[in-house]
Amino acid sequence: MKTLSLSALLVGATLGVTAFGPAALADTSGKRIALSNNYAGNSWRQAMLKSWDKNGKAAVAAGIVAAADPFTTSENQVTEQAAQIQNMILQGYDAIVVNAASPDALNGAVKEACDAGITVVSFDGIVTEPCAWRIAVNFKQMGKEQLIYLADKVPAGGNLLEIRGLAGVFVDDEISAGIHEGAKENSQFKIVGSVHGDWAQDVSQKAVAGILPSLPEIAAVVTQGGDGYGAAQAFKAAGRPTPLIIMGNRQDELQWWKEQKDANGYETMSVSIAPGVSTLAFWVAQQVLDGAEVPKDLTVPFLRVDQHDLEEKLGGTEKGGVANIEYSLEDAKKSNLGHVGPRNYFRLARNFVILP
Amino acid sequence: MTHSALMKLSEKPWLWAFIGATCVWIATIIFTGGQGAGEILSAALSFGTFSVIVGIGQMYVITLGPGNVDLSIPATMTFAGVVSMKIIDSQNSMILTGLLIALACGAAVGVFNYGLIRLLRIPPIIATLSSSFLVQSSAIAYGRGLKIKPPPLLADFSTTKILGVPLLAICVMPLAAFMGLVLHRTVYGKSVLAIGQNPRAAKLAGVRVDFIRFATYVLSAVLAGFCGYVLSGFSGGASLNMGAEYLLASIAVVVIGGTSVAGGYSNLPGLWGASLFMFLLVTMLNTFGLSAGVRLILTGAIIVGVIVLAGGRKN
Known part of the structure; x- marks a missing residue:
């Protein structure tokens, strides 16, 4: 909780929002956030869901939000996901975080959600509907x-x-x-x-x-x-x-790279989007619900692994997983302003992970 | 006369798959100026073997007649691969146990599939599709995206080549030949063909239709389990989407190979021709450097072309 309020203060400072202390946190304690996810069948998506789960459960336990429920469609179909979003509207969620099967085909359902007063935040697979927030990677x-x-x-x-x-x-x-x-x-x-x-x-x-x-x-x-x-x-x-x-940050790739590096000094680099971006989407949704001004378009830097920090990042990556960082809001703010390069960003994120 | 006409029926269709494969291969090596001709064939045989393994099971199921198809093959492969790799945990001593586990996973899915079809009277397409969701979800829940390396011996076995011919292909060839014999020379095989041609007549003739169909769905799932096991060895571990492309592939190799979609007539040698053809076709289009859109259109058009040619011969 100590780090939490510290981070919240930092966020407040970055955002320029006044009176953004523990009191503001209470505003979302009754809010429910849902994750609409279109696919779960690979290691990146599994890591993404795991990050959401960990972060969401901790947030619920800390009383920041009332619910952070993840839902995944079975068939990676646009129609199925549109129906899923409509169900979430009916279930009365206050915010819907979406990893979309299509950038434009879900716009109708997203618009319906917005019209019902629901905050929609899309990430990774973003939606083009203007009323939604977008967390994209360049x-x-x-x-x-x-x-x-x-x-x-x-x-x-x-x-x-x-x-x-x-x-x-x-x-x-x-x-x-x-x-x-x-x-x-x-x-x-x-x-x-x-x-x-x-x-x-x-x-x-x-x-x-x-x-x-x-x-x-x-x-x-x-x-x-x-x-x-x-x-x-x-x-x-x-x-x-x-x-x-x-390479692309998957554990098997990094492991292979490490083996080659040890055997013959093999050199390369690895780059991908961190699956923990789902947690960033969560915090953006929470902040919007809290009344904070968040720009509609956020850009997240990708996560890069180089020769010198391979061991460090491989060590922090679960077997069969993907090199990951769980995001906190202030990191995204800074990266959006372009002040933080990917590598510094990584260090920063490690220092300021809100919820362990 | 009737005999030779029948011979024509059963022999001609598989020829087209091989002719197609040869044409595509020649087109590729003309483009590369002869470079890599042998290596391309060797790679085609490596990857084609996996399509053949699941293709055999799918062929038996499709032969049962209209409406019979096994759509749970990709999920079964993934499930068997994930479960066996996790239990083996990269130990050479567990290879045989792992194989048995993979086969058992397949058998379990097969029994479940037929349970849905027979007991709940769900059409096979819907039954196997819905069971594939359950199986795939079980694989996800059990494996959680974990990629565990296969034991070194299994990896070596599935990747070794002898004079350019993959060891796995050498092992699967007798299996395929045996399954061909089973189809045409045993009571079980003849029963499958009879059911495919006319289930009522088969039943009246004393064929145990239910048991034969049950055995066939289990066979298909067991082969899918086996394929998942060796594919995990081949590609350095099981992954959650490892079976994805074998849904279409398993059906395509059966149809292109000259087996009748309406059931009742099978063609095992055609599976090899069709598997090589499918791999070589993608390789050719990749080599030509065409854009993804053009590549997909051509893939579709060429497959339709080969099926029409192969099918046209049958009438």
């Missing part, structure tokens, strides 16, 4: 960052293999656009092959194994997360030298 920059790293690490350049995500999804287009933009700016790199790995290790392994025999020597593999380990397996199976593979 996915384009996440792609570009990889090329910036490569330009520094492999100045001579070379051939790149690109592993994309799920075709037709906004996130996939954005990251890929960033990668291609980066490759254009660093013309010593040439993307010689591109496959869709659906952010899954086994799909990536299959796709890479298929295209690999037809490719010339590969200097590096640019990825979107959840695909690096599969790519490494495919290179190994084909008996080709392992190139520099950008």
Whole structure:
């Protein structure tokens, strides 16, 4: 509780809101927040739900909110999620936090919720409906960052293999656009092959194994997360030298990287969105309910792992999980203002995690 | 005459899958200038083997006649993979136990599926789809996204290649041949075919329809469990979405392989041709560097084309 009020004060200071002490916290103690989630079938989503659960339960126990109930649709269908949101409206939730199956197809349901006086906060899979809050990652920059790293690490350049995500999804287009933009700016790199790995290790392994025999020597593999380990397996199976593979913060990827690092000094970097972003969405919803002014569009920096802090971050990552940080509101505020870089941000977040 | 006509019926369809696979493979190596021809085939055989394993089960189910299909294959694979990998916990000594557990997981799902179909009288499509939600959720609840490495011996077994031919494919070939024999040479296999052609006639002829259907759904689920087990070994552990692409794949290889969707006529060799074809097709389109949209349209169009050709021969 001590850290809590300290953080709350910090938030208050950052926001410029006066009288933002323990008294303000009581305002939301009767409020109920629901999470509408469209998919749970991979390690990132599992970590995301776990963060929500931990954070939400602690918040309820501390009397900050009355409920923080997570709901996941079974089939990753827009219609199903729209119905789910409508149910939440009927159940009388005060705020709905959404990881949406589609950026625009849920707008109708979201508008209904807003009209019913419900606060809607979308994250990761954001919605375009103007009445909702959006917590997005600059996915384009996440792609570009990889090329910036490569330009520094492999100045001579070379051939790149690109592993994309799920075709037709906004996130996939954005990251890929960033990668291609980066490759254009660093013309010593040439993307010689591109496959869709659906952010899954086994799909990536299959796709890479298929295209690999037809490719010339590969200097590096640019990825979107959840695909690096599969790519490494495919290179190994084909008996080709392992190139520099950008990783995506999954524990199996970081573990593999660590093994290679110990064996032969292998160097790479890893970047992805932290699943704990769900907790940030939670706090944004709580703050909005509390009457605070929060901008509609927030940008979260991605979480990056480098050679020097690999051990630290791998150590803090659960087996089979994803490198994670649980967010607190002040971090998001600062990152939104652009004052905090990803690395400092990580340290900051570790120092100021509101609820252990 | 009738005999040779029947031979034509049962032999021709699988040829098309192999012809398709060969054409696609040649198109790919022309594009690459001959580079990697052998490696592409080797990779196709590696990944095709998994489609064949689940394809055999799906083929038996589809052969039972209209409306029979097993949509719980991906969930069963995931469930068996997750449970067996967690229990094995990367120990070589547990490999056999793990295999038995994976098969038992499959058998349990199969029994459950047929329970829904027979006792609750739910159509197979809906029964297996809804049971797949239960099974997938159990896998999520049990595994929680944990990726546990397979024991080194299993990983080696499933990735080793002998002169470019995957060891797993070498092991699955006799299994496939055996299942082909079972289908055409045993009472059980003949019963499956008979039910597919006319369930009423089969029943009147004394075929134990219920028991045969039960055994077939269990067989399909057991093979899915086996596939989940070896796939976990192959791809460095079980993941929650490992089965996802085998829903369409298991049905596609059966249909492209020349098995009648209406049931009653099966084609086991066609499964191999179709599995290679499906992998090589994606590889070809990836190699050409086409955009995702064009790739998906072409995949759909080519699959329809092959099915029409294979189906056209049958009439």
